[in-house]
Amino acid sequence: PTASLAPALTGQTDTEWGRIWDTVPADFPIYAGATEASEAATGPTSAELAVFGSPPKRVIEWTAKELTSDGYAISGGTAPFEDGSYSIEGTGDAGCRILVTAAPLGGMTAVSILYGAECPNT
Numbered sequence: 135p136t137a138s139l140a141p142a143l144t145g146q147t148d149t150e151w152g153r154i155w156d157t158v159p160a161d162f163p164i165y166a167g168a169t170e171a172s173e174a175a176t177g178p179t180s181a182e183l184a185v186f187g188s189p190p191k192r193v194i195e196w197t198a199k200e201l202t203s204d205g206y207a208i209s210g211g212t213a214p215f216e217d218g219s220y221s222i223e224g225t226g227d228a229g230c231r232i233l234v235t236a237a238p239l240g241g242m243t244a245v246s247i248l249y250g251a252e253c254p255n256t
Contacts, residue, residue, distance in 0.1 A: 146251045147178040151233060153251035154180050163200035165193050168245060180249035190236035190243045194220035197234050197245075206232065228252055 144156045158164075158181045171184035185193055191214070198208045206224035214220055219237035226232070230253035235246045 149178050149248065151248050152231065154178065155249045155251060155253065155255065156180060158247055158249045159254065162247070162249065163197060163204070165196055165245065171244070176246075179246050181245075181247040183245040183247070185236075185243040185245060186241070188243055190214070190218060190220045190238055193236040193243050193245060194222055194234065197236075198222050198224075201232065201234075206230075226253065230254070 146153055147156055156178075162181075164181075164183065165185050165188065167187070168183040168185045170182065172182050194211045198211050201222075201224040202208055204226075206226045209223050209225075211220050211222040217237060219235055221233065221235040224230075224232040224234070229250075231248075231250040232253065233248040237244050237246075
């Protein structure tokens with residue numbers, strides 16, 4: 135099951151990764167039980183979420199499956215980084231790029247989403 139966080143996209147922000155929307159669209163796949171959180175934010179994101187009771191690998195595998203179902207080509211996510219985090223990048227039509235990172239953080243999984251400015255805004 136997915137939850138929706140944002141009714142519509144708002145402005146855009148430039149990041150080291152590239153230009154992103156400041157929110158994710160209402161139909162973006164969000165892991166069940168995820169709540170908005172800013173505890174782990176280290177810079178601008180489209181969404182910062184907290185997931186309790188699910189490890190980063192499970193969250194990233196679910197997200198990769200959902201994005202693949204939505205037509206995105208997925209890379210990454212197969213092995214953890216040194217800090218135990220996982221990251222995937224999705225590439226869609228018209229240069230749309232998405233970066234999702236899930237990291238362990240004090241008993242929860244912190245999820246950071248960068249939703250590229252080239253992506254659909256509805």
